[in-house]
Amino acid sequence: MADLSPRLLPRIDPVHSYRQQPIGPVRENDAMPAPLITIAEARKRVLDAAQPLGTERVAIADAHDRVLAADVTATGDVPPFPCSAMDGYAVIDGAAGRILTVVGESRAGTPSATALADGGAIRISTGGAIPDGATAVIAQENVEARDGSIVTQTDVAAGDHVRGAGEDMRSGETVLRAGMTLGAAELGAAVSAGAAELTVYRRPRVQVLATGDELRAPGEPLGPGEIHNSNGPMLDALADAEGALVGTAQRLPDDRAATVAGLASALDAADVVIVSGGVSVGPHDHVKPALAGLGVEEVFWRVALQPGKPTWFGRRGNVLVFGLPGNPVSAVVTFSLFVRPALAALQGRTEEPLLEPEAVLGAAVRRNPDREQAVRVRLERRNGKLVATPNGPQGSHIVTSLLGADALAFIPAGEGELEAGAAVALERLPR
Numbered sequence: 001m002a003d004l005s006p007r008l009l010p011r012i013d014p015v016h017s018y019r020q021q022p023i024g025p026v027r028e029n030d031a032m033p034a035p036l037i038t039i040a041e042a043r044k045r046v047l048d049a050a051q052p053l054g055t056e057r058v059a060i061a062d063a064h065d066r067v068l069a070a071d072v073t074a075t076g077d078v079p080p081f082p083c084s085a086m087d088g089y090a091v092i093d094g095a096a097g098r099i100l101t102v103v104g105e106s107r108a109g110t111p112s113a114t115a116l117a118d119g120g121a122i123r124i125s126t127g128g129a130i131p132d133g134a135t136a137v138i139a140q141e142n143v144e145a146r147d148g149s150i151v152t153q154t155d156v157a158a159g160d161h162v163r164g165a166g167e168d169m170r171s172g173e174t175v176l177r178a179g180m181t182l183g184a185a186e187l188g189a190a191v192s193a194g195a196a197e198l199t200v201y202r203r204p205r206v207q208v209l210a211t212g213d214e215l216r217a218p219g220e221p222l223g224p225g226e227i228h229n230s231n232g233p234m235l236d237a238l239a240d241a242e243g244a245l246v247g248t249a250q251r252l253p254d255d256r257a258a259t260v261a262g263l264a265s266a267l268d269a270a271d272v273v274i275v276s277g278g279v280s281v282g283p284h285d286h287v288k289p290a291l292a293g294l295g296v297e298e299v300f301w302r303v304a305l306q307p308g309k310p311t312w313f314g315r316r317g318n319v320l321v322f323g324l325p326g327n328p329v330s331a332v333v334t335f336s337l338f339v340r341p342a343l344a345a346l347q348g349r350t351e352e353p354l355l356e357p358e359a360v361l362g363a364a365v366r367r368n369p370d371r372e373q374a375v376r377v378r379l380e381r382r383n384g385k386l387v388a389t390p391n392g393p394q395g396s397h398i399v400t401s402l403l404g405a406d407a408l409a410f411i412p413a414g415e416g417e418l419e420a421g422a423a424v425a426l427e428r429l430p431r
């Protein structure tokens with residue numbers, strides 16, 4: 001993961017130095033909260049705000065996993081010339097039993113200087129250009145080689161073992177479309193098509209800020225009431241996996257001035273700011289008022305989702321800001337549902353739908369009367385059916401429920417239970 005922290009953010013003082021400040025009233029948090037919106041509506045508002053960033057040209061060697069921003073067309077035929085699919089002899093088609101004089105050789109990269117005439121054969125390697133006059137290739141295992149000549153042992157038809165020019169790509173043909181993610185196959189096709197550089201979307205710069213007086217760095221000994229900051233590294237990894245340029249996550253104490261300072265630097269340096277924690281309605285939740293003071297316009301707050309109800313989203317110009325709940329499972333689920341699609345859209349990435357977007361529940365799940373649930377599930381095939389089984393206890397603090405989870409399954413809001421065997425929609429869970 002790229003460490004961009006010095007460029008993205010000045011170092012923020014350790015959490016402790018802010019501890020002694022008095023707690024003032026947080027009036028902005030006292031207002032009547034807006035009604036919950038659905039996951040679909042929240043995602044629509046995120047995608048409306050996430051327009052593709054600019055583009056840049058990169059060498060093929062630097063283009064892996066980037067998103068193509070301009071179609072790639074073949075600059076010539078591929079293969080560029082008719083060539084042999086076998087090691088053998090270029091010949092004129094004809095019956096078995098002919099004695100042909102070997103008059104030259106066509107190797108890959110070095111075509112034969114001589115053309116072929118009746119009664120002749122030219123030694124040829126796989127990839128060697130078909131010499132003028134030849135109509136086919138006979139494989140070397142189908143001839144008897146003598147001194148300076150061969151005896152054909154099979155009939156040869158015109159075109160045998162010949163790869164035609166343009167069989168793979170035709171000159172001018174569109175080979176890759178904008179929006180594709182460049183994997184190994186796409187890079188190979190781009191090179192074959194004649195490209196040396198590709199136009200790709202810029203990678204979004206992401207800064208994660210983990211709020212909470214209780215947070216300690218990985219491995220740091222814990223004092224009373226303290227926990228380790230698991231969200232910082234998790235959110236960094238998730239953003240990195242989505243193609244973002246990620247600055248190392250910073251910690252912010254639950255203090256207004258420090259929250260404002262940390263957010264201000266992040267807003268100036270990043271395309272996407274992800275804040276974890278501090279977006280609920282407690283007296284120490286400073287994120288929303290701090291963002292309001294910095295001119296970040298709220299697009300929504302609170303989604304009818306479990307886990308992830310306090311999710312906040314806003315923007316300042318083209319900078320997108322996500323306030324994710326502090327509970328680690330909520331942070332991962334809301335990243336998956338809202339931040340991931342935004343990072344994809346900023347890079348112009350067209351989403352690959354899941355091969356199987358539906359499964360049947362492997363065990364009953366109690367519904368939430370007001371909120372849709374995104375349950376971490378394991379997937380397995382039983383009697384031809386894809387079965388989604390909740391991956392252990394689903395509390396929003398149970399990080400281990402993310403281990404080995406294959407997908408999110410959605411349980412609509414309602415009374416009672418959704419019974420085992422019921423159909424559920426699936427979405428991929430990023431890793």
Ligand code: AMP
Pocket residue numbers: 210211212214215227228229230231232276277278279280324325326327328
């Ligand atoms: P908050 O959203 O700030 O109210 O936090 C909700 C819960 O998540 C609390 O139990 C926090 O201690 C916990 N939490 C907040 N931030 C983190 C973090 N970065 N890593 C792990 N747990 C966190």
Ligand code: MG
Pocket residue numbers: 211212213254277278326
């Ligand atoms: Mg907190």
